[in-house]
Amino acid sequence: MFERIDYYAGDPILGLMDKFAADNNPDKVNLGVGVYYDEDGKLPVLECVKIAEQRIADPVSPRPYLPMAGLPGHRKGCQELLFGKDAQILKDDLVATIATIGGSGALKVGAEFMHQWFPQAKCYVSDPTWGNHIAIFEGSDVEVGKYPYYDKTTSSIKFDEMIAFFETLNKNDVILLHPCCHNPTGMDLTREQWDTVLNVIQARELIPFMDIAYQGFGEDMDSDAYAIRKAVDMGLPLFVSNSFSKNLSLYGERVGGLSVVCPTADEAKRVFGQLNATVRRIYSSPPSHGGRVVDIVMNDEVLHEQWVGEVYAMRDRIKSMRTKLKSVLEAKIPGRSFDYLTDQNGMFSFTGLTPEQVEQLQTKFGIYMVSNSRMCVAGLNSSNIDYVANAMVEVLKD
Numbered sequence: 228m229f230e231r232i233d234y235y236a237g238d239p240i241l242g243l244m245d246k247f248a249a250d251n252n253p254d255k256v257n258l259g260v261g262v263y264y265d266e267d268g269k270l271p272v273l274e275c276v277k278i279a280e281q282r283i284a285d286p287v288s289p290r291p292y293l294p295m296a297g298l299p300g301h302r303k304g305c306q307e308l309l310f311g312k313d314a315q316i317l318k319d320d321l322v323a324t325i326a327t328i329g330g331s332g333a334l335k336v337g338a339e340f341m342h343q344w345f346p347q348a349k350c351y352v353s354d355p356t357w358g359n360h361i362a363i364f365e366g367s368d369v370e371v372g373k374y375p376y377y378d379k380t381t382s383s384i385k386f387d388e389m390i391a392f393f394e395t396l397n398k399n400d401v402i403l404l405h406p407c408c409h410n411p412t413g414m415d416l417t418r419e420q421w422d423t424v425l426n427v428i429q430a431r432e433l434i435p436f437m438d439i440a441y442q443g444f445g446e447d448m449d450s451d452a453y454a455i456r457k458a459v460d461m462g463l464p465l466f467v468s469n470s471f472s473k474n475l476s477l478y479g480e481r482v483g484g485l486s487v488v489c490p491t492a493d494e495a496k497r498v499f500g501q502l503n504a505t506v507r508r509i510y511s512s513p514p515s516h517g518g519r520v521v522d523i524v525m526n527d528e529v530l531h532e533q534w535v536g537e538v539y540a541m542r543d544r545i546k547s548m549r550t551k552l553k554s555v556l557e558a559k560i561p562g563r564s565f566d567y568l569t570d571q572n573g574m575f576s577f578t579g580l581t582p583e584q585v586e587q588l589q590t591k592f593g594i595y596m597v598s599n600s601r602m603c604v605a606g607l608n609s610s611n612i613d614y615v616a617n618a619m620v621e622v623l624k625d
């Protein structure tokens with residue numbers, strides 16, 4: 228019956244978690260999956276989340292189905308985080324926002340919506356990008372192409388090539404963009420570069436789809452949303468998928484959002500309805516617990532302020548690990564530049580190691596990076612950073 232079904236080769240990122248768990252090396256270090264670990268190597272529960280969960284736990288309340296679009300407070304929290312508390316588009320009801328099953332769920336609903344309502348549109352992703360971007364859109368029968376983005380030889384962005392490529396695209400083609408903390412390269416556009424990209428998108432009548440999964444880990448909550456808010460200022464139609472997995476450290480609670488900025492309130496109403504219909508036919512409604520945590524943290528002023536502080540502490544620890552690793556490596560390999568570690572933003576660094584060197588790190592040292600050489604810098608801490616640096620020196624020498 229099922230003998231013709233292909234074996235699943237596994238996911239290049241999530242598959243690392245199982246391999247890491249099975250590794251008996253006492254010195255093993257997980258620099259694979261994009262998860263923030265604290266200075267003790269532990270996945271934190273944020274203080275603001277603890278308080279929110281205490282409120283949810285006492286008094287205990289029933290767990291009815293949520294609306295297809297999720298809790299209004301979850302949706303409001305997404306909108307204010309992405310567009311700003313006083314954004315005119317929110318006052319004018321121009322944004323259709325639903326709560327989703329993480330950023331992945333937001334991308335999936337967005338892809339399904341595009342396939343249904345813009346069937347001719349192709350989706351273009353950066354080269355390289357988060358691998359699941361391609362799988363999610365192709366899984367919704369949206370044809371996926373790649374735009375030039377990262378130059379491995381110079382550890383820089385192929386900006387002119389990217390712009391030239393955008394200028395060849397057709398009306399309503401979708402461009403999947405990372406507003407900050409690019410995954411997997413960590414290389415972000417400058418504000419001037421974003422302005423140029425958005426001008427081309429406007430001129431070619433392309434549809435920007437911005438996937439922001441690390442808001443707050445780059446510069447700050449508002450700066451990280453620069454591209455999003457600039458697109459709004461320009462009056463562009465805009466899709467935004469956001470994730471609270473990393474900045475609320477709620478990975479397993481599956482909380483995110485999908486927002487669509489529309490030209491009129493009537494269009495926003497139409498889009499909102501179809502987003503609901505799309506949710507209904509995929510998973511009916513989003514999870515309750517995570518949605519309530521988002522609602523409480525995002526809408527309680529005191530908890531929101533505490534949350535921002537906790538995110539910036541995570542951001543700053545990652546930045547300190549980047550600086551430390553760079554200085555240790557440059558001391559051990561004089562004359563070789565490791566500027567990429569501090570040029571890059573957010574959770575990831577594209578180390579440029581070859582697949583063979585990445586494999587050696589794993590088999591000889593128990594250090595796990597993604598095979599494309601992506602390192603999750605948030606897996607580094609004071610007790611493992613010298614071990615990782617020495618191992619990198621070893622494999623770089625071979």
Ligand SMILES: Cc1[nH+]cc(COP(=O)(O)O)c(/C=N/[C@@H](CC(=O)O)C(=O)O)c1O
Binds near residue numbers: 410438
């Ligand atoms: C850019 C991006 N977008 C969306 C997601 C999905 O987030 P979620 O809210 O958990 O559905 C991730 C997750 N990235 C990390 C984990 C993964 O691969 O699923 C990663 O890149 O390691 C991203 O890196």
